[in-house]
Amino acid sequence: MPSLKDLKNKITSIKNTRKITKAMQMVAAAKLRRAQEAAEAGRPYAERMNAVMAGLSASVGTSSSAPRLLAGTGEDKVHLLVVMTAERGLCGGFNSSIVRMARLQANKLLAEGKTVKILTVGKKGREQLKRDFASHFIGHVDLSEVKRVGYAQAQGISRDILARFDAGEFDVATLFFNRFQSVISQVPTAQQVIPAQFDAEDAGDSVALYDYEPSEEGILADLLPRGVATQVFTALLENGASEQGARMSAMDNATRNAGDMIDKYTTIYNRSRQAAITKELIEIISGAEAL
């Protein structure tokens, strides 16, 4: 049976924890709004980009002169997994859900006898994957110093990926990130970026009617690397919004749990206090009766 003082200390400590989680929740809420705005602002560019590239690749894709970024290397041996996670924890299952998905994929590829290489973005994912896949790591992008993810970071990452592709280090590249759906739901997503894949319906209509300057192939060769950067950027933005959303709901839960615990311990505290008073009274009364 803990003493009254212990209980009181415990309650104070939980109250402090609740203050912290409450503050974190509010910070996450503010950041979430900004992240969501950023994700929405980036959407028109990504959509137009995809539509144009889908149209182009539909007309060029079948020819033998198609760029390697679109047609692939013709092999399917070495896979690059770009695992994008947060730099910080305390955001519920956000990091683990991405890592779980990446791990499943890696194990599946390894079982098929393929080579897996992993590029991590964000240190949480790296820490979680280190135990099983440390030997597959080929690089890490640290964004902990970056306050606001910009296109420049996405360009940096995509440049790294493209350089490795040009050097023949891998055949297929896949991005792993969380797609933001709502504050309570983030969907872990795997998106193949090299060779580029497009939904047929993105192609839009009457694409074939355009004049191209320079040639279709020239434009496509120019656009594909930009497309990789755009996809990385979209993934970073979606991830940013998801992280804040996940953190917000995790901290909301934590705040509520702390409240429940405070109630529980306050009840115990009051009962013990009452018991102590009753005990003292009984002692006094039985002492008086004994006289």
Next chain:
Amino acid sequence: MAATLQFDLVSPEKRLASFQAVEVQIPGANGDMTAMEGHAATITTLRPGILKAVGTDKTLAFAVTGGFAEINAAGISVLAEQAVPVEDLSGTVLDGMIDQARELAAVALPEDKDDAEKLVQDMMALRQHASH
């Protein structure tokens, strides 16, 4: 009143401009072109230069570093990798861009070297143009 076309300028980070323009001057990869209402549907890549949109009541100019423009019956949308309003364009901003381009040119693969060098030259031309 002159016929207008819908003009949109978007960068990866945000939508920079969207209004009815009378004419839009684009620094196309193969040379400058001006798009007006009824222009043939065209997709062109951009070289670094000044993009100028003349509206009925305002004229906006942006320095763009690359990307592409799509002209169709609905209007013209320019997807610029980086776009800075000319008013905000100072020597330091440009120098930053030029340095970036130089760095890229330095590490470019042999077959991309010419393109990267050309980018630097285009940037320098832009710098010269802006300083006047």
